[in-house]
Amino acid sequence: MNYQAILNQIQEELNLKKSTGTVASYIPELAKVSPDKFGMNLYCINSGHYHFGNSQERFSIQSISKVFALTLAMSLIDDSLFERVDVEPSGDPFNSLVQLEYEQGIPRNPFINAGALVISDILISLLKNPKKDFLNFIHTITDNTTIDINKEVFYSEKKYSHRNAALLNLMKSFGNIKNDIETVLDFYIFQCAVEMSCKELSTAFMMYANQGRKLSDNQQILSPQKVKRINAIMQTCGFYDEAGEFTFRVGLPGKSGVGGGITAVHPGQYTVTVWSPPLNPKGNSELGMFALERLTTLTGLSIF
Ligand SMILES: NC(=O)CC[C@H](N)C(=O)O
Known part of the structure; x- marks a missing residue:
């Protein structure tokens, strides 16, 4: 062809x-x-x-990074991961809060924001240097060590991350976020800022x-x-x-x-x-x- x-x-x-x-x-x-x-x-x-x-x-790359984060998490832990995040389509916008309330803080899947935030939380618990290790993972799968984040995009999203903070707070109230909310938000925004x-x-x-x-x-x-x-x-x-x-x-x-x-x-x-x-x-x-x-x-x- x-x-x-x-x-x-x-x-x-x-x-x-x-x-x-x-x-x-x-x-x-x-x-x-x-x-x-x-x-x-x-x-x-x-x-x-x-x-x-x-x-x-x-x-x-923004949410495309969610695939790399899930891959890294699945390479480090077993199926217990899926007790904290489901694998069903949400039928809702990526940053929606509504389902989370009546599904008791378990996100529908790892590719909506709520699910990706849980994966970020899991990676923070498992990795020594989450940001460095995440970038290293991308360097490994691309054979390219020059890939990095865009700092302007990172700081720009940090200023306007109220909705993701709301998702984290709601999930934390259900016990599905183990680490500090600021730390999880920071790592999530970092992974989205990769270029x-x-x-x-x-x-x-x-x-x-x-x-x-x-x-x-x-x-x-x-x-x-x-x-x-x-x-x-x-x-x-x-x-x-x-x-x-x-x-x-x-x-x-x-x-x-x-x-x-x-x-x-x-x-x-x-x-x-x-x-x-x-x-x-x-x-x-x-x-x-x-x-x-x-x-x-x-x-x-x-x-x-
Ligand atoms: N759909 C996306 O790419 C969203 C990613 C973006 N960083 C956010 O959390 O809103």
């Missing part, structure tokens, strides 16, 4: 499309990013990288397409069974209250972030990352979803 020709076609179609979305502004620093950025990187297990646009420029390019994200996600092994050196990062589970959670919960729509249109497990990035996985075949900052009302990249839908349609390669 001529993947580059398919990507070129998607780029041409995108040039004709006007986005109706808006760049996230509740983290003020994110609002400074140009809405016209667009990058796409496709990383095939058998034939390497294909790309176009701003695919090598780093952007704020990576489309190419780096596709590389990091390759382990989910390759049974838990890195492609570069075959290192087993996570067992195939655990990778299967993470892919399942990405499929059912990776896009909040748009997980069904993403599955319907694109047909791949994946994860989005309010920085405008989406990374998706076709186990055994490829990983793909798109970046376009304007978000649809559900907080997912509008043109990113369009590009991924075109990719699985033009290649005929989705998991369904």
Whole structure:
């Protein structure tokens, strides 16, 4: 298959499309990013990288980091993790508080904010230097030690994190947060502030397409069974209250972030990352979803 020709076609179609979305502004620093950025990187297990646009420029990965945090936590502890966070789609926005109240502080899944905050709490209890260890984990899976956080984004989100603090307080009242609220919030915001390019994200996600092994050196990062589970959670919960729509249109497990990035996985075949900052009302990249839908349609390669 001529993947580059398919990507070129998607780029041409995108040039004709006007986005109706808006760049996230509740983290003020994110609002400074140009809405016209667009990058796409496709990383095939058998034939390497294909790309176009701003695919090598780093952007704020935001909630895509939730996949790395869950992976790290699952590599360190057993299934007891899932006593503190469930694996059901929420059908609610990523930062919603309502379900938590009547479900007694157990978040629906690890990819909504409440669930990711519980994973942050677990990592803080398990790791010596949570921030350093988290970055090291990303360095390992990408073979790239230059990946870091964007400090402006970090401090910007810290100033406007009242809702995440509310989620933490509510969960703490139910006994599902063990560490100090400020410490958990700080680590969660840190992981969201990591910056990576489309190419780096596709590389990091390759382990989910390759049974838990890195492609570069075959290192087993996570067992195939655990990778299967993470892919399942990405499929059912990776896009909040748009997980069904993403599955319907694109047909791949994946994860989005309010920085405008989406990374998706076709186990055994490829990983793909798109970046376009304007978000649809559900907080997912509008043109990113369009590009991924075109990719699985033009290649005929989705998991369904
Ligand atoms: N959906 C997202 O990417 C949200 C991440 C963001 N840091 C928040 O907690 O609001």
